[in-house]
Amino acid sequence: MFLALREFKHAKLRYLLVALIMILIAWLVLFVSGLAKGLSSDNASSIQNMNTDYLVLQKQADNRLNRSVISNDTLKDVRTFVSDKKSTPLGVQMTTLTKDGSAKKVDVTFFAINTNGMLAPDVAEGKMINNTTTNEVVADSSLKDNGFHLGDIVKDQASGKIFKIIGFTKEQSFSHAPVIHMNFKEWDAIHKANARGGEFFNAVALKANQDKADQIDNSVSGVDVITKSDALKGIPGYKEEQGSLIMMIAFLFVIAAVVLAVFFYVITIQKMNQFGVLKAIGAKTGYLAKNIVSQVLLLTIASLIISIALTYGVAFILPSSMPFDLSPQLVLGCSGLFLVVSVIGSLLSLYRVAKIDAIEAIGRAV
């Protein structure tokens, strides 16, 4: 640290610029990751946050919730394997709403649930619905951005049924549309009006271990038991969107990693002469290594802290229509990767430092 700190002090401008570049790169990576994550949860947060391990879908449904149709009989079959508490039906329907008294239309997804079951969402504002109401629903709070308020009356375009929003939930979206939770009474009413008739729903949510899930998959005819992540992939457009986003982030990471590693490599190589002198006067490679690594760590950590602050700062002033979701795990992972990559970059050059012949490095005066 003796050398590391003194070098910082002497070459302030140089290291400020180095730090600036690192801050910008880390900022870019964190910010884009946050946006990508935001986009993905904007797409499917209702499934991501769903309190379930597996979903039972119709076999021909291709893992797509909205294509699957499950009957009451099938639910009964499933429930011979798991308790009623650990399985609950789920209805999913994408539809269009209008607000009473206005012509504006919004796309939403209806989720029909047992309000006492495990799929009941947390209500952030207003009240939760129960299983007996016939015209009350809770909606995702993103609807507020579309001018909906507590107590508003909405009309389902397809069935013409009218509901009152009595509560708002958080982070409930499906295929980029806000989710509206209702009970099965209301769900059946919509579908009677729809003239489709008969009691049905789209899936059964399961809390079970892998063995149970496999057992149901094999024993109950006509169903597939899929995990949440399979269900996510079955959301219209989700897979394609995630593919692009992951590709984007992966590229960003790889490029940032290479840039950083090369950067520290070059910086260390430039100082080869000094390392030669230090070795000539008796410094051990280990001592030099410690200084190089502590320098890189100090720089990286300081830059990361600043860029994390910048990322959250900018996220804070971002409009809510631009979804941004940066979890501490992602930040930690990202930071960890940056640290590792920087240290690897400097260690690469350390190999050269270790091999350097003191006299060669000093350079002989001819």
Place this chain on the structure above:
Amino acid sequence: MSDKLVLDNISKVFGDGDTSVKVLDRVSLQVKAGEFVAVVGPSGSGKSTFLSIAGALLSPTSGRIFLDNKEINKIPEQKMNRIRLEKIGFVFQSANLIPYLTVQDQLLLIPKLAGKRNKNAEKRADDLLKRLGLDHRRSHYPESLSGGERQRVAIARAWMNDPEIILADEPTASLDSERGRAVVQMLADEVKLRDKAAIMVTHDKRMLDLCDRVVYIEDGQLSEQPVNETKTS
């Protein structure tokens, strides 16, 4: 008196095959405790090479080196650092200071490397800086020093670790003759006083009277001549 440094049949060949150059051809030299040896010779004759080998910075193609009766050419590279740090003080042909350390820190780095920074070290650095007339420059960086000042810092640095032997490659090249002579005088005094040894490469014939012995390197050969003879030549 015991031999501080013994170089026994040292050869050094640079490169291999057709382009190989034999810079040193079986040269031998003994330096006793309390002895100050000057090495002179034309440019390119291998003086710096010789000194680097003596200072465990460069390994010879063949031959053996004893420092304080320990053979050091067989010691692995990692332990070589330790020997350079504890037993050898080096003054390079060009000062080779660390650009981001102040004059004082250049000196304090040495005990730091040896893992024994304390008040003693600071006092020693102070003394050395005073003796070399660098007191007022202690918190300057090398970039703001004159060539001579840099060289003096390098000399002070070489003395910092209280080495058994000092190897100096033209330490006075960038000093005025008065200051140069003072520096060489200081080297000589220190060697006598503390029973150390020193080898100095120099072009400056006026310094040779301060040395106990002068050796000539030419065509890869080393020949000894007494100080008096050199003076008259």
